[in-house]
Amino acid sequence: MLNEKQLEDIRILQHACEREDFSLKLNWETLRSRTGVNKNDFLHYDGSKLVGFLGLYDFGNKVEMCGMVHPDFRRQGIFTKLAQEAIESARKRKDKLLILNSPAQSSSGKQFLSQLPCKLAFSEFQMKWSETTLEDYEDVVVRPSHRDDEETEVQLDIHCFQFTEKEAREYYQRILYENTLKTMIIEKDGRAVGKIRVDHSGGEAWIYGFSIFPKFQGKGIGKKVLKKVVAEQSQHGYDIFLEVEATNEHALRLYESCGFKTIERQDYYQYKGM
Template sequence: MLTTKQLKEIKELQEICEKGEPFQLKLNWDMLQSREANEINDFFHYEDGKLVGFLGLYGFGNKVEVCGMVAPSWRRKGIFTKLYLDAAEILKERGVQEILFNAPAKSESAKLFLKTIPCSYAFSEYQMKWEERELREQKDVTLRLANDDDFETIIQLDVQCFGFEDADAHDYNIRISRNNSEQFYIIEAEGHSVGKMRVDHQDGEAWIYGFAVFPGYQGKGIGRKALTNVLIEEHKKGFPIFLEVEATNANALGLYESCSFKAYHVQDYYKY
């Protein structure tokens, strides 16, 4: 598990790396704050007691995403390559099936590093922000806080909608359930539990993650109504609202754009 001091150092380094740049790093703060105590996922490089390089591994089922950063004044000194080689040994031991490198689309230093390793472009992901507009509550679709009895439903949604294996979905949800900044919701419609989403509150912002509706209930407007109700509630609380979506997911992208979400940053993914 990461200490409070380590989390503070990562945040400070992120701010240094993003200052004056046209991008944001995706460091999955919900996962950084709920690391397993017996699993190595984070790699640090210090100079004179100050953190100048960081790389994190983020497991999503049978794939792992890799993202990191090096302070501008310490780049081109082999620091990130060293962090990556240390992480590669861990990934090899775990027998990870798929490795994806995350790089902000407008990060020149990230693209330079990616040219040094065997990888190819896989897809892009939009980070989107909701632009305020008037919405009307949808009473035939409701959201309630998830409880222990919903665990199997949540797992099956990850399996059927996101391609997780059962065991991976189980482990992943156990891990993220430790994050106290997140609220886990079950979507109910037609008298059944038909979907889920979670809302993470970080730095005065609300981020929507894990939004899914069972395939048999898709195409009925349930997702749009559930999203509308969440937007109303989070807006009432005064939070700016964000989410992420793959550029290739036309249905989800169309839904979000029609609900007044606008893309403001792009993250590119490269398959190792």
């Protein structure tokens, strides 16, 4: 588990690395809610200064890895050492794919990955909402999630994100007490048909876990929900972001139709040495 000083050190290091005009996906909602069950965070200090960090993130049947080294401390073997430790930790999680994440614009990240047994698996677009008029969403019902919605949330992750039941239940418990993450349930005719999560960090609103049961898809519910949530977050003064896989053309068109524009791309490589 990370203490408050370590979290602040990671944030300072992230800012130093992102001066190179790319964004690192460090999943802050996860970093703040580590349980300590697995070793997921690997830190390298030079004296009292954090100069290297690498994190592992469990998502369904995947373990994602993302990290960074301060620009002034690169080419010293720091990231190689952190990666070796992280890969060994990931190997202990049976039946998990290890996915390595790098911003598409990061030349140092791509250079490091070229030395590993991995190949590009998929890309993900990070999108930001550009203020636009949003209409025709008044009749959709989106309410806060309660503890008795657990089964709905679990089943949505199983049916829409291909989690196993065990993975879905573990994920539900892991994010349950995350203070900045708000889960909302989507209803149609009094029945729970989907969910959407919003994480507030650093004055921004990030949309996650947006999912609707397959039998209710294609009916215009998703577009109305997205409009409603975006309008509410905008009224509160937040910049609004989300992520979508490049291969998910339907979701991409939905987000673009509601005013989202691509600002960055993250590339994901599957590690072949497990």
